[in-house]
Amino acid sequence: MSFSRVCALTQLTPGRAVAALVHGAQVAVVRVAADEVYAVGHHDPFSGANVMARGIVGSTTVDGEPVPTITSPMFKQAFDLRTGVCLSDPTVSLGSWPVRVVDGQVEIGPAHEVPRTTDEEAS
Numbered sequence: 001m002s003f004s005r006v007c008a009l010t011q012l013t014p015g016r017a018v019a020a021l022v023h024g025a026q027v028a029v030v031r032v033a034a035d036e037v038y039a040v041g042h043h044d045p046f047s048g049a050n051v052m053a054r055g056i057v058g059s060t061t062v063d064g065e066p067v068p069t070i071t072s073p074m075f076k077q078a079f080d081l082r083t084g085v086c087l088s089d090p091t092v093s094l095g096s097w098p099v100r101v102v103d104g105q106v107e108i109g110p111a112h113e114v115p116r117t118t119d120e121e122a123s
């Protein structure tokens with residue numbers, strides 16, 4: 001298991017997500033600030049569509065802590081970019097992948113949290 005190079009950090013626009021294929025998984029890569037990059041699943045578990053890289057990048061406050069978020073363009077659920085977990089239903093997660101920046105290149109490692117889907121989609 002290893003980190004894969006996805007693109008140069010300069011190719012990512014802060015506040016925007018891009019879709020990437022990492023070890024066979026569709027991942028939404030999001031740069032939220034100068035060197036802060038997150039990777040979560042591109043598959044929206046609520047709509048069943050691969051749309052998260054077209055989601056809205058933002059932030060919210062949970063228990064007084066700032067939380068970077070991505071919101072589904074379909075049904076508007078918000079997910080924590082750090083973990084992929086849905087803020088309104090913690091049993092659902094986009095999954096998340098570790099990201100590092102090496103020599104200005106964004107690299108993504110093996111998933112540290114696998115996607116968890118909704119009961120509706122699983123059935």
Ligand code: FES
Pocket residue numbers: 001002003023109110
């Ligand atoms: S080779 Fe290590 S995660 Fe794919």
